[in-house]
Amino acid sequence: MSQEVEQRSLSQYLEEHNLKHTKQREAILAAFLEATGHITSEEIHSRVRVDHPNIGYTTVYRTMKLLCDAGLATERHFDGGVTRYEIEHEHHDHLVCLRCGKIIEFECAMIEKTQLEIADRYRFRVLRHRHELYGHCDACVRELAE
């Protein structure tokens, strides 16, 4: 299946860090990968429970942190106070629909460059950033117009 690379990557991380390979970790990674981006621990928990009814919420929680450390997932904190996880890939920022919750990724070299220039003016060393545009997606704008 298409999860081989990630499962192997997890195993490698676990070995390198003297951590143990468990059914739970494997199942949680699988559930996370099967979902499409920006999922919450809660959602992963329900999904993983279908096949593994006795995996606890705490374990999902801890495992998602682990996957982040292992470089397989990234934590995102959008407005609303719930942590979401996305599959780790190139840097990007987000458009977040306040009505339907849809999350669109975007990337803009121009903005990236400009923000570094701004930081330079303050002799500020940027380590990371977040840039989120909140509003209404196309579909919601249409529905609201009705």
Add this chain to the structure above:
Amino acid sequence: MSQEVEQRSLSQYLEEHNLKHTKQREAILAAFLEATGHITSEEIHSRVRVDHPNIGYTTVYRTMKLLCDAGLATERHFDGGVTRYEIEHEHHDHLVCLRCGKIIEFECAMIEKTQLEIADRYRFRVLRHRHELYGHCDACVRELAE
């Protein structure tokens, strides 16, 4: 004193909304204005307690919400999960020092314009945004280099 305008502005808002003018509200606004930007409810509470030892945390909390509604303060949620309040003024974004907590405001018409162009490409209607650069300020970079 220099708070006259804001105090009057608060009074006006209270009248217009059939709310009452209380010592607590006045004191909390005063404490907020005396502080320099990006303060937490917790901090406002300690400050206001100096002269008004029996004002409760809940009241500070509620009053800060009120000041936001009245257009005198703005709520900000930086990484770390604590709400901070700043004196309401023109739109701007932030540089946040992860070491000393210093917060620098910046504004960039170019970025504002570019992000609207990006949103347009997705037919996304932007209602608000957040753009925060996290890293180390000049002073901290120097100290870290020692």
Add this chain to the structure above:
DNA sequence: AGTGAAATTGAAAATCACATTCAATTTCAA
């Protein structure tokens, strides 16, 4: 295969920041 030290699990309890409840108090228009 068996052993045991170390890691992991999961239920429950703790934490953290914020929000709500409610009885007592205060405000202010009449």
Add this chain to the structure above:
DNA sequence: TTGAAATTGAATGTGATTTTCAATTTCACT
């Protein structure tokens, strides 16, 4: 002065996450 309505603040609730800890599992080494 009065009393209806708003406000206060202590205590309690909430929601998301985090920690605790006893029981279980993993895995390097017999």
